[in-house]
Amino acid sequence: MLTVNNLTKRYGDVLANSKVTFTAEDGQITLMVGPNGAGKSTAIKCIAGLLRFQGEVLIGPYRNKTLEAKRIFGYIPELPVMYDSLTVYEHLEFIGRAYGVKDWKQRADQLLERMELSDKVKKLGKELSKGMQQKVSICCALLPRPQVVLFDEPFVGLDPHAIKELKQMMLEMKRQGCAVVISTHMLDSVEELWDKTLIMMKGQIVASRTRREIEEYGENLEELFFSITEGEAPRVQEERG
Numbered sequence: 622m623l624t625v626n627n628l629t630k631r632y633g634d635v636l637a638n639s640k641v642t643f644t645a646e647d648g649q650i651t652l653m654v655g656p657n658g659a660g661k662s663t664a665i666k667c668i669a670g671l672l673r674f675q676g677e678v679l680i681g682p683y684r685n686k687t688l689e690a691k692r693i694f695g696y697i698p699e700l701p702v703m704y705d706s707l708t709v710y711e712h713l714e715f716i717g718r719a720y721g722v723k724d725w726k727q728r729a730d731q732l733l734e735r736m737e738l739s740d741k742v743k744k745l746g747k748e749l750s751k752g753m754q755q756k757v758s759i760c761c762a763l764l765p766r767p768q769v770v771l772f773d774e775p776f777v778g779l780d781p782h783a784i785k786e787l788k789q790m791m792l793e794m795k796r797q798g799c800a801v802v803i804s805t806h807m808l809d810s811v812e813e814l815w816d817k818t819l820i821m822m823k824g825q826i827v828a829s830r831t832r833r834e835i836e837e838y839g840e841n842l843e844e845l846f847f848s849i850t851e852g853e854a855p856r857v858q859e860e861r862g
Contacts, residue, residue: 622647623668623769623800628676630663630824637663638674638824645769645800650791650814653804655821656850661804662699664821665773669696680769692720695767699774701758703746709733709757710742713764720765732760735786752778759787763794770794772803776810788814808843818842820849 623645630638638660645651653661667674670686680690703712713733717725733739736756741749749757755778762770772791776784791814794801803811818835820828828849835842 622679622681623651623771623802624677624679625664625668626677626679628664628667628674628678630667630672630674636824638667640676641821641824641826643819643826643829645802645817647768647800648795648798649816650795650801650803650811652811652815652818653802653821654806654808654818654846656806659821659850660824661821662773663824665771665804668771669694669698692765693768695762695765695770697755697758697762697770697772697775699777701751701754703749703754703757705745705747707746708743709738709746709749712746712757712761716761716764722765725764728764728766729760732763735790736760736783750778752780752783755779756783759790763790767799769800770802772801772805774805774807775803776805776807784810808846812842820846822850 625641625643628638628641629636641660641664653664655661663672666672668678668685670691678685680694683690685694707715710729713725713729716722717729722728730739733742736759738753738756738760741753746754746757759775775787779787791801791803803814805811815832817829817831819826828845830840830842830845834840835845
């Protein structure tokens with residue numbers, strides 16, 4: 622489970638996130654959606670431990686910046702960053718050895734095959750296209766079998782086969798009990814995946830819905846999103862109850 626309590630982030634006088642609070646349950650896929658500038662990326666970087674913030678973020682029972690939390694956490698950033706002089710396979714080997722994954726070679730081969738990278742294992746990071754770098758980033762993050770996985774715009778730059786395969790992998794992780802969080806502004810790309818949606822505006826979560834609530838109350842996620850982001854937003858943390 623991912624637990625976020627009162628996450629607040631300032632850049633000088635600018636309030637980027639204000640008391641962001643939510644949970645992402647095990648065995649569920651949670652969306653973070655919102656227009657550009659809503660504060661999603663800042664919140665994600667705080668959750669991933671890349672930015673200082675006020676509040677509390679727990680990965681399972683552990684604070685997010687602890688070694689115990691990092692062992693069970695996977696993060697796929699919007700912009701992949703690779704080592705220029707390491708090959709694709711060496712990236713997987715580095716992660717496998719760093720995390721102490723016993724069967725890392727077998728696991729790496731499976732992931733590389735699913736992302737259609739088996740013939741690219743000897744290519745250097747600097748030789749890869751952005752789409753290929755994204756695929757390698759996904760393989761590295763999933764290699765240690767994390768219990769909480771955070772995707773930031775995961776489908777950008779991927780070809781149709783990789784998108785289809787990644788969606789299948791997300792559903793597999795859900796069935797295995799992982800807490801999966803996806804930040805995106807492309808609602809149609811995740812329409813069939815999500816269990817819970819968090820809508821952000823101006824650094825806050827302004828609405829939260831489960832799929833069951835959307836169906837029970839006859840709402841449409843896309844219409845709800847636009848009514849909030851282009852109209853009058855409901856009170857912060859509005860939920861059906």
